[in-house]
Amino acid sequence: MSTDRPWLSSYPAGIGPEVDMDEFASIVDILESSCERFRDKDAFENMGKSLSYDDIDRLSRAFGAWLIHECKLKKGDRVAIMLPNVLQYPIAIFGALRAGLTVVNTNPMYTARELKHQLNDSGASAIVVLDNFAATLQQVLADTPVKQVIGTGVGDLLGFPKGPIVNFVLKYVKKAIPEFRIEGAVRFNDVLARGARLSLPQTDVQPEDIAFLQYTGGTTGVSKGAMLTHRNLVANMQQSSQWIGKRAAIGEEHIITALPLYHIFALTANCLVFMKLGGVNHLITNPRDMPGFVKDLGRIPFTCLTGVNTLFNGLLNTPGFAELDFSRFKFALGGGMAVQRAVAERWKKVTGKPLSEAYGLTETSPAVCMNPLDLPDYNGSIGLPVPGTEVCIKDEEGAKLPVGEVGELCVRGPQVMKGYWQRPEETAKVIDEDGWLHTGDMAKMDKKGYFFIVDRKKDMILVSGFNVYPNEIEDVIATHPGVLEVAAVGVADEKSGEAVKVVIVKKDPSLTAESVKAHCKEHLTGYKQPRYVEFRSELPKSNVGKILRRELRDSAKPG
Known part of the structure; x- marks a missing residue:
């Protein structure tokens, strides 16, 4: 089994290869069990109530x-x-x-x-x-x-x-x-x-009843409803709670829920998983008010936090955050978009705890991979497949690729959706006849079973026949001390087909395009270096804080 699933040998002690799918038939079973077990404990808190x-x-x-x-x-x-x-x-x-x-x-x-x-x-x-x-x-x-x-x-x-x-x-x-x-x-x-x-x-x-119609894909056309069954969500709750179980004290955790509950990440990882664990979800109504958010954190004995890269970066750049009491803090889980190394390293320095990257999709309820929470430092990977999950890398023809090769990340497991609501043709495009969900993400696996996202298939930039991945460019530029936020996109170019353009929000008002290019020249090979640098006061983001590269591409004009 481990030759097919090399990640099992990298699992932390106490985490098994599978989860018990028969313990609970539905989310309702878990809720009623938790309400009985933790009856007198706080479950949800908002604005002091x-x-x-x-x-x-x-x-x-x-x-x-x-x-x-x-x-x-x-x-x-x-x-x-x-x-x-x-x-x-x-x-x-x-x-x-x-x-x-x-x-x-x-x-x-x-x-x-x-x-x-x-x-x-x-x-x-x-x-x-x-x-x-x-x-x-x-x-x-x-x-x-x-x-x-x-x-x-x-x-x-x-x-x-x-x-x-x-x-x-x-x-x-x-x-x-x-x-x-x-x-x-x-x-x-x-x-x-x-x-x-x-x-x-x-x-x-029943386990196969649809619990949620979770809409997705609005940025790539008409949004589709992923049919997430009770079984899908119970599986992901079992997988996630087993993964974090050693770190979480049953009935004792205080999780900060800043991402909106209508988003699958907060819905499962915060609302459902911590309900199962008997924790308190502290609901942040308006996390975009960063000073107000930091003030909230000052009154809450928080132990865990989930978020996207822009949220963590925003907190790190808000006065007062570094002075908070992190003595009870156990872990931060980042997902929804790539966690940047510069943000993760600064997070560890300020809070004393690593920022652990995880990976998931609406279609997978959402968790697919997570980094072990006992890793001391950021490792650039999305982690290991959670128990009971198969992950592989496939080429354009659907053949599985060996260790180290870049291809499309595909997932099979009990958390994979039933399909898209009333859209069998769309379902058939993403779930193949063997039950593999094709994610549209380009990735590779190392010999220890850790997976690394290289980029979204559609976000890849083709420069003179070379594949350029925006995540890599953004990671490099984010280490520049004068940069607050950055997004990289491809723009049409007569000579090279496409060229790299970066759009930056300044941290240092004196930052220039020349210093950005000089920084890239030091860290990136020629064809990966941005030809165009644009400065803006803000980047377009989804309501969850995910940077919308597509909007930048649509408005991109070289210069």
């Missing part, structure tokens, strides 16, 4: 009961959730799942066009929406199958007097809530009050 596992049990039961009895939803119906990280989110997720429904996580920053597509494509019957985004929903509601709208404000579960004050400030001081009017909408708190008087019927939730 905490909900215990007992609260989550009671409130999600009420929410699920209301959806079945008053909203008349039946098993398999879809419920959209359009919220940032607030206490209503886990109640809505767990309530819908306990009622046997499918959750459609919806980005609150969607435009009306994007929202309309997702609600229609998923066939959502109901939606929970934050007041701040209800005006967008109002624009498209009549053209969707949504029958019931449940509205809520940021402060609705924060208690008195804090909740009403927060809602008042957002509406009347910050003017953050555009005017809207949605006939027949009900309030989240009213739903909980009415649901508390109803009983939640015992719903037979």
Whole structure:
């Protein structure tokens, strides 16, 4: 087995090659087990207000009961959730799942066009929406199958007097809530009050039932719903919790949840895995407010943190972060985009703990590979496949490549999605007849079983026939002390087909294109060196903080 899976010999002590897939039949099983086991412990916290596992049990039961009895939803119906990280989110997720429904996580920053597509494509019957985004929903509601709208404000579960004050400030001081009017909408708190008087019927939730329709691929065309079953998510929870198990004290961890829960990384790694471990999820509603985020970290006894490279870089460059108390801090997990060496090394210097890179996809629930959490330093890899997962590198013809060869990273395991919702042709493009999911990422494996992402297939730059990977260019430029953020893209070039262009946000206002090029000349071979350097005040990013190279390519004009 180890010749086919060389990574097993690199596993840390105590981590087995497989996970127990029979321990839990569904996410609901795990939730109810945790609520029983950790009943009096805090489960979720936001803006100083905490909900215990007992609260989550009671409130999600009420929410699920209301959806079945008053909203008349039946098993398999879809419920959209359009919220940032607030206490209503886990109640809505767990309530819908306990009622046997499918959750459609919806980005609150969607435009009306994007929202309309997702609600229609998923066939959502109901939606929970934050007041701040209800005006967008109002624009498209009549053209969707949504029958019931449940509205809520940021402060609705924060208690008195804090909740009403927060809602008042957002509406009347910050003017953050555009005017809207949605006939027949009900309030989240009213739903909980009415649901508390109803009983939640015992719903037979099966492993192959769809738990989440998780939309992906919006940056490459129309977004598609990955069908993630209860079995997929349970598998990934088992895999991830076994991997971090030695590092996590059951019932004791405080995880910082700054990435939005509608994103698969935070949904599984934070909300679900730490719920299973009996930890507290500290929900950060607006992590883009970096000074406010650092202030939050100052009051929380945090032990773990997940994020993307831009989040870690942002924290490191925010005054006050380096002075925080890191005495309880155990590990940081980076995913969603490549972790840059310069950021990882500075992170270790400031916090005393390594920034461990992991790798996953929406289609894999998401974890595929993780670095051992006991590694002392950043190693540039995405780590080892998690237990029960097969990973290989294939060439264009689908043949497996040997150690050290670059090809497409392919994944097979219990966490791989059922397919794309109502898109069998799209599913067939990414999952081959042997069950391998083709990720579109170019990678290689070393002899110890560690995998290294070279780049996204579509982001690769072809300079005079040579493959140039933007990650490598960005890694080098990020080590320049005058650079805050950088993205590399290919632009059309008459002589070489494509040339490298870099777009930089300055840390040092006196930074020049010449000093950037001189730095690259020292560290990169000729054809990899950027021909064009552009400075901007900010880089285009997804709502999760992932740099959108495609937008830079679309707007790229040499010069």
